[in-house]
Amino acid sequence: MRPALDRLQYLEHHLLGRPTPAEAAQWQVQLLTDPNLAADAQTQVQLYQALREAGRQQLRHELRQIHAHLERTTRRRTWLQTATDHLSHLLGRR
Structure with a gap:
């Protein structure tokens, strides 16, 4: 993979994934340094x-349309009916 993609994958792993406690500790050190x-x-x-x-706004818009x-x-x-x-x-009556 390209370095930029590797970095993005690394960021996503720590921001969205479930890093191990050791990875989380290492991440905190890296953020500081x-x-x-x-x-x-x-x-x-x-x-x-x-x-x-943006997703919430889109959902609100769709709900208003419905x-x-x-x-x-x-x-x-x-x-x-009337x-x-x-x-x-x-x-x-007839």
Whole structure:
């Protein structure tokens, strides 16, 4: 693998994976001694947060669309039911 991909895999392992206690301790030491690693890790955490928030916004948008569709469908059905009830009432009187 390319070094950049290796580094990304390393970051993801420690940020998203389940490192062993020894790996976690080594990670903490590396964060303290390697400012570039600490900066990369912080950037990656911010990226994960932004992706999570974008996903939440997308879900909210989709839920609003579903709600609006259901509301329109319910209104249409209510209008149709009102019209057919009125016709049934009129036809029943004859």
